Amino acid sequence: MKIVKTIDEVRTQVKEWRTQGLSVGLVPTMGYLHEGHASLIEASKRDNDRTVVSDFVNPIQFAPTEDLESYPRDINRDAQVVEEHGGDLIFNPEPKEMYRDGFVTFVDMSVLTEELCGLSRPTHFRGVCTVVSKLFNIVRPDRAYFGKKDAQQLAVIKRMAEDLNMDIEIIGCPIVRESDGLAKSSRNTYLNEEERRAALVLSKAVFCGINEVKSGQKNCKNILDKMKGIILNEPLAKIDYVKMVDAKTMRQIETLDRNALCAMAVYIGKTRLIDNFFTEDIL
Numbered sequence: 059m060k061i062v063k064t065i066d067e068v069r070t071q072v073k074e075w076r077t078q079g080l081s082v083g084l085v086p087t088m089g090y091l092h093e094g095h096a097s098l099i100e101a102s103k104r105d106n107d108r109t110v111v112s113d114f115v116n117p118i119q120f121a122p123t124e125d126l127e128s129y130p131r132d133i134n135r136d137a138q139v140v141e142e143h144g145g146d147l148i149f150n151p152e153p154k155e156m157y158r159d160g161f162v163t164f165v166d167m168s169v170l171t172e173e174l175c176g177l178s179r180p181t182h183f184r185g186v187c188t189v190v191s192k193l194f195n196i197v198r199p200d201r202a203y204f205g206k207k208d209a210q211q212l213a214v215i216k217r218m219a220e221d222l223n224m225d226i227e228i229i230g231c232p233i234v235r236e237s238d239g240l241a242k243s244s245r246n247t248y249l250n251e252e253e254r255r256a257a258l259v260l261s262k263a264v265f266c267g268i269n270e271v272k273s274g275q276k277n278c279k280n281i282l283d284k285m286k287g288i289i290l291n292e293p294l295a296k297i298d299y300v301k302m303v304d305a306k307t308m309r310q311i312e313t314l315d316r317n318a319l320c321a322m323a324v325y326i327g328k329t330r331l332i333d334n335f336f337t338e339d340i341l
């Protein structure tokens with residue numbers, strides 16, 4: 059397993075693999091890797107001969123008020139995780155390697171980015187689409203792996219790959235959770251003991267929503283009201299959104315008559331956490 063910092067080094071390595079006829083999977087991450095990231099590496103390893111993990115805290119997907127500076131970073135720890143799970147190359151560039159002086163080109167998307175996280179983070183998906191496009195152009199993978207934990211991001215990347223004719227298969231992988239239900243996230247490290255306990259309202263609400271859908275409830279408001287009730291009971295929790303949207307367009311729906319995404323963002327103290335489920339995964 060190798061760690062490289064430059065685009066040239068990635069290209070040289072991938073070219074060598076290509077001349078050997080090997081397939082390549084890409085797992086884009088912002089580092090501080092946990093079992094959720096590890097599951098993506100394992101999925102890539104199952105499908106591809108070689109796996110590249112990008113490890114880059116992408117500054118342009120953070121708004122000025124967000125946690126770019128405090129976002130946890132530990133490349134040595136990440137290297138161990140990638141090694142353990144069989145990744146072949148870590149691409150860990152400095153911001154100036156990805157955004158050279160004079161950088162002015164961005165990939166943007168409408169519709170899918172106008173709901174859910176796009177409302178409270180209006181420049182976020184432009185940053186995500188831009189960096190993922192760049193990573194796709196740098197690595198030129200056969201397949202790229204994204205977690206359903208970031209469900210809107212997955213939908214956006216799938217749409218981008220389709221709209222821009224990127225010849226890359228986008229694969230969504232299940233949410234990996236802690237044993238008590240909390241979705242694994244690098245941001246969970248921000249939580250103190252009390253907040254960690256309070257954060258369980260997200261997964262509790264998700265499991266409640268799943269049970270409602272499984273029991274045949276089709277009225278989205280009824281499902282969402284029950285979920286919100288659980289969250290509102292927790293004094294440390296503040297709802298950003300809890301919504302049901304069409305899984306492809308991310309537009310809100312009132313009746314469960316298609317594949318839907320039920321998604322939430324909730325502040326626990328100052329930490330913003332997300333969780334969700336797709337109805338097609340449970341029905």
Ligand code: AMP
Pocket residue numbers: 086087088089093094095097098203204205206207208231232233234235241242243244
């Ligand atoms: P991040 O480093 O948080 O940007 O995440 C990198 C990738 O890992 C994204 O595709 C995430 O959706 C995915 N991911 C993060 N947490 C989890 C999780 N708990 N389960 C599955 N995938 C995850």
